[in-house]
Amino acid sequence: MKIFSGNSNPLLAKAICEAMQVPLGKCTVSTFPDGETFVKIDENVRGEDVFIIQSTSPPANQHWMELFIMMDALRRASATRITAVLPFFGYARQDRKDQPRVPITAKLVANLLVAAGAGRILTMDLHAQQIQGFFDIPVDHLYAAPVIYEYLLGKKLENLVVVSPDVGGIKMAYAYAQRLDAELAIVAKRRKSPTETEATAVIGDIEGRNVLLVDDLTETAGTLTSAANLLKSRGAKRIIACVSHALLTDLGLERIKKSSIDELITTDTVARSGYPGINITTLSVATLLGEAIHRIHRNSSVTSLFEFKGGRTS
Numbered sequence: 001m002k003i004f005s006g007n008s009n010p011l012l013a014k015a016i017c018e019a020m021q022v023p024l025g026k027c028t029v030s031t032f033p034d035g036e037t038f039v040k041i042d043e044n045v046r047g048e049d050v051f052i053i054q055s056t057s058p059p060a061n062q063h064w065m066e067l068f069i070m071m072d073a074l075r076r077a078s079a080t081r082i083t084a085v086l087p088f089f090g091y092a093r094q095d096r097k098d099q100p101r102v103p104i105t106a107k108l109v110a111n112l113l114v115a116a117g118a119g120r121i122l123t124m125d126l127h128a129q130q131i132q133g134f135f136d137i138p139v140d141h142l143y144a145a146p147v148i149y150e151y152l153l154g155k156k157l158e159n160l161v162v163v164s165p166d167v168g169g170i171k172m173a174y175a176y177a178q179r180l181d182a183e184l185a186i187v188a189k190r191r192k193s194p195t196e197t198e199a200t201a202v203i204g205d206i207e208g209r210n211v212l213l214v215d216d217l218t219e220t221a222g223t224l225t226s227a228a229n230l231l232k233s234r235g236a237k238r239i240i241a242c243v244s245h246a247l248l249t250d251l252g253l254e255r256i257k258k259s260s261i262d263e264l265i266t267t268d269t270v271a272r273s274g275y276p277g278i279n280i281t282t283l284s285v286a287t288l289l290g291e292a293i294h295r296i297h298r299n300s301s302v303t304s305l306f307e308f309k310g311g312r313t314s
Contacts, residue, residue: 056090207235
């Protein structure tokens with residue numbers, strides 16, 4: 001088994017290898033002056049079971065091309081199997097044709113992954129779980145929830161209610177509520193534009209309660225902050241937001257600074273610098289991903305990573 005990494009999240013790749021006690025494979029991934037990507041695998045991979053760690057976070061197109069070219073290089077170097085490890089799967093929000101003459105880009109990149117040489121996909125907290133059906137190769141879908149549960153249980157939050165900031169996140173919120181023995185509430189929202197939403201109503205009792213807002217992804221933070229502000233106005237005590245992938249833009253950072261969110265909990269699936277002025281806790285999923293890679297290599301069960309109390313985290 002050998003593990004390689006693109007340039008999207010080298011710190012996570014290094015942490016995964018340290019957790020697995022496996023050296024990170026040597027490769028050169030650079031960019032020509034005209035913007036083209038150059039890849040060279042600097043060690044023998046013939047007959048190896050190879051894993052490539054690459055989050056397709058911004059700049060998404062650059063990181064996707066790095067991944068495709070790395071897989072092609074490994075396939076031509078006679079690797080036995082190539083598994084694309086995508087801690088964050090970009091383009092996941094473009095998973096359906098909801099307007100005339102628009103693409104289904106999530107399906108397109110799924111086709112490109114297979115064409116480039118992927119024999120298996122390992123990813124985490126897909127925005128839409130049905131994306132797994134876009135592949136005709138095995139897909140192992142992980143959840144950051146076990147890592148986040150452990151942190152939240154250590155905080156010993158009392159009088160807690162788990163809130164989904166929109167209707168689409170009910171399933172995830174229910175899983176958190178079940179694991180944390182908390183009640184469940186939902187915020188109804190109305191989308192004004194791709195970067196702006198308005199929270200309109202709260203279903204559930206949140207007055208005087210500690211609130212845990214859960215979502216899979218935030219970028220401009222419109223959904224999270226509008227929900228948090230509405231919950232605060234309805235009497236919520238303390239508001240903690242929890243997202244698996246925090247791809248925060250400047251607009252998102254400003255919104256969170258001005259919002260009613262007391263703490264933002266996220267993971268290291270995407271690389272980012274510090275955010276001054278924001279109480280943000282970043283949890284590492286390196287051990288979880290490393291264990292999943294070990295199990296895939298040994299042909300063991302990955303599903304058992306997410307079982308608890310006779311149930312599952314999703």
